[in-house]
Amino acid sequence: MNALLTAVSAAGPMACGWGVHGLLLGRRLTAARxxxxxxxWTRAAFERQALRILGRQMHTALVLVDLDGFKALNDRYGHAAGDAAIRHTAASLTDALSSYPGAVVGRLGGDEFAVVVPLPGTHTLPWLLDALHDAITAPFRHEDTDLTVGVSLGASLSSDLLPAAPQGGPEALSLLMRLADEAMYTAKRAGGGWCDPAASTPGCTTTAGRRTGRPGTTAKEVAA
Incomplete structure (x- = not known):
């Protein structure tokens, strides 16, 4: 009995140490992602989570986000302002998606971001795109100056892939990324803003009755 108690006592600190080690390792892995x-989320981590969502949800939107006027902002105000724009965009996306349970957002690199959002129905996509656009193009403060960046958004819907591609899986994600990328560049060529994937005109000069190339598509100083 004494030997058993001694063994348990000795194992206690070791088990505690492994528990702390596991916790720290988990935090490091999360930080790496x-x-x-x-x-x-980084691109790889974002794609892993996107695949899980696509496998569970019927109506899922994939939105690619590319800032407009980012180089001009860097050139005029310096790279610190560019970093502030990246942080502002990340916070804006997170805030705008707070009312969409299960949404995932990642930074693909540079001034490019991606969002995967489970939707209650395809009719809600224009509201989502409008909310993302307005949040990102709102002024942000940097060194006592109000700045803005523009943004081009392109979206694709998982339900539009059926029956051409399976609901989930790498093939579906790759196709959704390509379609969203095409829509994003269509919006960018039209002057920025967002393009509904259901829009019938290739130029996508209007979306839901609103002008796609709205103000805020270049970096500028805003009067306080």
Whole structure:
């Protein structure tokens, strides 16, 4: 009995040490999957989570986000302002998606971001895109100056892939990324803003009755 108690007593600190080690390791792994500047998921981590969502949800939107005027902002105000724009975009995306349970957002690199959002129905996509656009293009403060960046958004819907591609899996994610990328560049060529994937005109000059190339598509100083 004494030998058993001695063994248990000796194992206690070791088990505690392994528990702490496991906790620290888990935190390090999570940190490695997070972009250090924005705090968002890195591309690989984002894609893993996107695949899980696509496998569970019928109506899922994939949105690609590309800032407009980012180089001009860097050139005029310096790289610190560019970093502030990246952090502002990350915070804006996170805030705008707070009312969409299960949404995942990541930074693909540079000034490019991606979002996967489970939707209650395809009719809600324009509201989502409008909310993301307005949040990102809102002024942000940097060194006592209000700045803005523009943004081009492109979206694709998982339910539009059926029956051409399976609901989930790498094939579906790759196709959704390509379609969203095409829509994003269509919006960018039209002057920025967002493009509904259901829009019938290739130029996508209007979306839901609103002008796609709205103000805020270049970096500028805003009067306080």
């Amino acid at each position: 997070r972009d250090p500047l924005s705090g968002l």
